[in-house]
Amino acid sequence: MVVDAQLGSYGDLLFGSALAVYVLAMILHAVEYALSRNLAPVEEDARVPVAAGAGSSSDPAGTTGTTATTDTDAPRPPRSRAERYGRTGVSLTVLGFGLHLAMLVVRGLAAERVPWGNMYEFSAAVCLVAVGAWLVVLYRRPELRRLGAFVLLPVIVLMFLAGTVLYTQTAPVVPALRSYWLAIHVTAAVIASGILLLAGVASVLYLLRRVHDGNPARFAWTARLPGADALDRTAYRATAIAFPIWTFAVITGAIWAEAAWGRYWGWDPKETTAFIAWIVYACYLHARSTAGWRGRPAATINVIGFAVMVFNLFFVNIVVTGLHSYAGLPG
Amino acid sequence: MTTTLPQAPAGDAGPPPAGPSGVRRALALARNTWRALTSMRTALILLFLLAVAALPGALLPQRTPSPNAVDDYLTQHPTLGPFLDELGFFDVFATPWFAAIYLLLFISLIGCLVPRSFEHVRGLRTEPVSVPRNLARLPHHAQSTADDDPDAVVDAARRRLRGWRVAVREEPDGVRTLSAEKGALREVGNLVFHLSLVALLLGVAIGKIFGYEGQVIVMADGSEFCNSGIYAYDSFRPGLDVDGTGLDPFCFTVDDFRATFRPDGQPDSFGANVRYQDADAVQDGDPTWQPHALAVNDPLRVDGERVYLLGHGYAPRFTVTFPNGQQRTGLVQWRPVDQATLLSEGATKIDPPGVTDEAQRRRSQLAITGLFAPTSSGGGLVTSVFPALDNPEVAVDVLRGDLGLDSGRAQSIFTVDQGMIDQGRLVRVARENIKPGGEITLDDGTRVHFDGVENWVSLQVSHDPAQTAVLIAAIALLGGLTLSLTVRRRRFWVRATPALPSTTGGRTVVVLGGLARTDRAGYGEEFGRLAAELAPPRADEVGADGADGAAGRARPDPEVPPDAAEVTDADQDVDRDVDAEPGPDDDGKDDDGR
Ligand code: HEM
Numbered sequence: 058m059v060v061d062a063q064l065g066s067y068g069d070l071l072f073g074s075a076l077a078v079y080v081l082a083m084i085l086h087a088v089e090y091a092l093s094r095n096l097a098p099v100e101e102d103a104r105v106p107v108a109a110g111a112g113s114s115s116d117p118a119g120t121t122g123t124t125a126t127t128d129t130d131a132p133r134p135p136r137s138r139a140e141r142y143g144r145t146g147v148s149l150t151v152l153g154f155g156l157h158l159a160m161l162v163v164r165g166l167a168a169e170r171v172p173w174g175n176m177y178e179f180s181a182a183v184c185l186v187a188v189g190a191w192l193v194v195l196y197r198r199p200e201l202r203r204l205g206a207f208v209l210l211p212v213i214v215l216m217f218l219a220g221t222v223l224y225t226q227t228a229p230v231v232p233a234l235r236s237y238w239l240a241i242h243v244t245a246a247v248i249a250s251g252i253l254l255l256a257g258v259a260s261v262l263y264l265l266r267r268v269h270d271g272n273p274a275r276f277a278w279t280a281r282l283p284g285a286d287a288l289d290r291t292a293y294r295a296t297a298i299a300f301p302i303w304t305f306a307v308i309t310g311a312i313w314a315e316a317a318w319g320r321y322w323g324w325d326p327k328e329t330t331a332f333i334a335w336i337v338y339a340c341y342l343h344a345r346s347t348a349g350w351r352g353r354p355a356a357t358i359n360v361i362g363f364a365v366m367v368f369n370l371f372f373v374n375i376v377v378t379g380l381h382s383y384a385g386l387p388g
Numbered sequence: 389m390t391t392t393l394p395q396a397p398a399g400d401a402g403p404p405p406a407g408p409s410g411v412r413r414a415l416a417l418a419r420n421t422w423r424a425l426t427s428m429r430t431a432l433i434l435l436f437l438l439a440v441a442a443l444p445g446a447l448l449p450q451r452t453p454s455p456n457a458v459d460d461y462l463t464q465h466p467t468l469g470p471f472l473d474e475l476g477f478f479d480v481f482a483t484p485w486f487a488a489i490y491l492l493l494f495i496s497l498i499g500c501l502v503p504r505s506f507e508h509v510r511g512l513r514t515e516p517v518s519v520p521r522n523l524a525r526l527p528h529h530a531q532s533t534a535d536d537d538p539d540a541v542v543d544a545a546r547r548r549l550r551g552w553r554v555a556v557r558e559e560p561d562g563v564r565t566l567s568a569e570k571g572a573l574r575e576v577g578n579l580v581f582h583l584s585l586v587a588l589l590l591g592v593a594i595g596k597i598f599g600y601e602g603q604v605i606v607m608a609d610g611s612e613f614c615n616s617g618i619y620a621y622d623s624f625r626p627g628l629d630v631d632g633t634g635l636d637p638f639c640f641t642v643d644d645f646r647a648t649f650r651p652d653g654q655p656d657s658f659g660a661n662v663r664y665q666d667a668d669a670v671q672d673g674d675p676t677w678q679p680h681a682l683a684v685n686d687p688l689r690v691d692g693e694r695v696y697l698l699g700h701g702y703a704p705r706f707t708v709t710f711p712n713g714q715q716r717t718g719l720v721q722w723r724p725v726d727q728a729t730l731l732s733e734g735a736t737k738i739d740p741p742g743v744t745d746e747a748q749r750r751r752s753q754l755a756i757t758g759l760f761a762p763t764s765s766g767g768g769l770v771t772s773v774f775p776a777l778d779n780p781e782v783a784v785d786v787l788r789g790d791l792g793l794d795s796g797r798a799q800s801i802f803t804v805d806q807g808m809i810d811q812g813r814l815v816r817v818a819r820e821n822i823k824p825g826g827e828i829t830l831d832d833g834t835r836v837h838f839d840g841v842e843n844w845v846s847l848q849v850s851h852d853p854a855q856t857a858v859l860i861a862a863i864a865l866l867g868g869l870t871l872s873l874t875v876r877r878r879r880f881w882v883r884a885t886p887a888l889p890s891t892t893g894g895r896t897v898v899v900l901g902g903l904a905r906t907d908r909a910g911y912g913e914e915f916g917r918l919a920a921e922l923a924p925p926r927a928d929e930v931g932a933d934g935a936d937g938a939a940g941r942a943r944p945d946p947e948v949p950p951d952a953a954e955v956t957d958a959d960q961d962v963d964r965d966v967d968a969e970p971g972p973d974d975d976g977k978d979d980d981g982r
Contacts, residue, residue: 236685301870308862317685319601319696319848321855322592323453324481329446336439340432342873347428358436373446 064167071160078153085146086205092139180219186251238313245306249299256295257363260356263288330369337362426499434493445480515555516567519881523901528915532923533895538564538884566882577871584865591858599627599852608645608843636691640664645843659683699846711833721844731772732760750790758784789814877905898923
């Protein structure tokens with residue numbers, strides 16, 4: 058199997074550019090955040106098309122737009138400075154996403170396989186999905202734009218680690234990893250992880266925001282975030298989409314393990330951690346339907362779930378050696 | 389809950405006997421325990437415990453799959469290690485405490501789901517609940533007026549709501565109502581998901597009881613392996629109910645093995661050609677053998693077993709020619725000590741032929757032991773620089789004397805008994821590096837000839853009778869989960885109040901309400917579409933808001949009779965489900981559900 062080194066180095070170049078563009082986008086989002094005033098509740102719901110006037114009784118925070126429709130067809134006020142920063146941030150995020158996508162395509166072409174055969178590529182792909190999921194959220198609910206800096210921050214950290222600590226040259230994978238189940242299983246894992254990253258960010262912000270709502274003196278900066286409800290809902294919807302995908306990833310992983318290692322489940326460290334993460338997210342979904350566990354306890358569980366995912370990616374691949382250690386790290 | 393007043397049996401004036409009261413109290417206790425065990429809260433806590441209990445399994449090495457790592461850990465942590473070992477932390481998934489958690493969880497699950505299934509079936513047979521008095525208080529509502537009379541309005545709604553479960557009712561004063569429900573599949577999905585979990589666990593358990601795993605090393609030179617019993621294996625892990633008799637007696641031969649490597653030494657591909665006979669063919673004495681190309685990720689599936697290619701290595705072949713002209717050939721696997729270069733070590737042990745005297749025999753046994761390099765670095769100190777057989781060389785000691793094979797102690801096939809060397813009963817008679825074709829001549833004229841190198845493969849035979857059932861359960865689980873997380877349970881209500889010339893301008897007042905009963909948001913858009921069709925906004929009434937009609941109608945229509953929008957708490961029978969208060973479960977605003 059020939060690996061095209063020239064092409065591989067273009068991939069590295071694209072990776073660097075994507076990262077730089079993300080950093081710029083994050084800075085712009087941060088500036089927007091710093092310049093903007095606390096969100097008036099109405100803004101959040103301006104796009105709700107229907108029946109917006111009714112929810113107030115079920116919404117003690119008053120964030121439901123009772124007067125939601127007031128300015129929908131009034132002439133647009135001129136864009137504020139903050140808004141212009143934010144919009145540029147979004148444009149840059151889209152650009153970064155394009156570069157990022159190109160990087161993985163190039164990497165895949167260079168190695169003639171799916172471009173997530175080692176930890177560097179896996180992390181990069183997870184970040185790509187996270188940014189992609191974020192752009193989808195933005196498209197549907199532009200009023201959540203203020204989360205931009207907070208979503209991009211973990212993405213940038215992860216990509217930075219991927220590009221430094223985890224970096225490996227383009228290379229084909231060992232025979233055990235060469236199977237179409239690899240493509241299916243790892244792709245599902247990548248997609249689920251990326252979406253769960255978004256859910257984790259939303260839950261962290263939700264928890265901070267709730268502390269602030271309880272005692273306005275604390276975490277005053279969170280006052281500019283979207284309301285706690287909107288954060289909670291974002292986290293839930295992301296998790297509800299990602300959980301079946303994660304389940305699928307675990308099942309296809311078991312199918313692959315059956316073909317490669319002689320058993321569908323063997324409590325290999327990676328399998329164990331994937332199982333734990335799955336159980337924690339099941340806890341989260343349960344908590345959402347258990348009286349007294351909605352809200353803060355559920356969000357805490359979601360954050361724990363994401364911590365387990367990160368642990369799975371780093372600790373298990375690097376420190377623990379199991380059959381799954383395909384990190385491809387030197388040494 | 390517990391009643392302390394014992395009910396006197398009819399006609400019995402005396403104090404009640406202690407028995408029944410005690411029984412009742414025990415029953416009450418049992419009932420309460422059962423209720424607590426099957427509550428969502430308990431399920432949540434047990435789930436969480438399961439995750440926590442599995443944690444040591446990820447943090448600490450486990451006996452299965454990595455016993456060597458456990459030994460290393462125990463030597464590195466002489467105080468903490470044994471303590472953790474005592475608690476079962478190196479075999480978490482086989483400990484009683486782990487089993488206790490998942491058994492409780494599954495009891496809770498069954499106790500929770502069986503009643504829920506029945507309730508769900510009953511719910512499907514009853515009519516959708518009647519229309520709440522005050523639709524304006526629901527998270528989704530809309531209101532408009534129509535020229536048609538209430539019957540026509542309700543009929544139109546019924547036609548539009550095809551696929552929903554619908555009930556039409558009459559209220560006093562000619563008011564017609566319609567209640568509709570959709571999304572029962574969500575509950576079905578939830579039940580399928582949880583029941584599949586039970587099926588999955590059962591399947592895993594059956595596999596653990598009736599399955600087995602055996603490993604064996606076979607020389608890739610046409611050697612044969614038959615699954616005839618435990619003794620055929622180098623190591624064997626039986627299920628709880630497997631005693632090694634009655635295995636499917638299929639056979640196979642390994643004809644060759646091929647590995648290719650990339651320039652940096654990373655393996656590129658492994659493959660072995662095998663031929664096999666299934667159990668029937670073996671029993672019938674059928675002479676034909678089926679070919680199969682065994683590869684990583686591509687096991688041989690024969691009868692109920694699977695044969696996997698796990699690893700490979702080299703076996704140097706030596707022919708020893710004794711002074712009397714007799715020859716012996718030694719061919720055993722040497723084990724890789726460095727996976728990257730396949731530098732291997734081993735000991736090929738040879739008994740002199742035709743020696744009947746025990747004492748004589750113990751003085752003349754031979755062992756060829758040392759290192760084998762598939763691609764030798766050359767020079768005096770042999771190491772391997774590449775895993776392929778490019779420039780093979782062995783660096784061996786030839787030992788003569790008593791190998792200790794009759795001592796009764798188990799001996800590694802890769803090393804000689806160091807005790808025998810220490811006692812001087814086994815002595816080195818030569819040390820040399822030789823390449824294939826090379827020869828060492830010993831002091832007594834014995835010649836040791838390095839003939840060449842064979843490949844060996846390490847194979848695993850696995851048997852799990854429930855594997856397919858587990859896969860089916862997993863697929864059902866995924867399907868159920870997806871249904872339950874994507875289908876929304878929702879209700880839709882229509883109330884049509886007849887025209888009263890004085891208050892409604894001669895038009896029928898149509899009030900719509902909607903409620904999503906689950907956590908999954910995203911009902912608003914659908915509700916909006918329904919509202920737009922069933923109670924289209926009237927430009928003459930909505931006026932300035934016409935451009936954004938749907939939302940405009942959210943405002944109370946000034947012409948609606950006050951009692952149609954009256955707020956009463958008495959009739960908030962919107963949902964009796966414990967977990968579906970309209971508040972947190974439904975959010976009227978997150979509704980652009982594209
Ligand atoms: C084996 C462990 C279990 C796992 C992995 C698990 C997982 C899940 C998941 C992922 C959901 C979310 C799906 C949805 O929202 O429809 C769920 C929902 C649910 N689970 Fe479990 N569960 C387990 C045990 C139990 C037990 C023991 C009970 C009963 C006490 C239970 C009762 C429920 C109920 C009632 C729902 C539906 C909640 C709703 O209405 O949204 N589960 N479960």
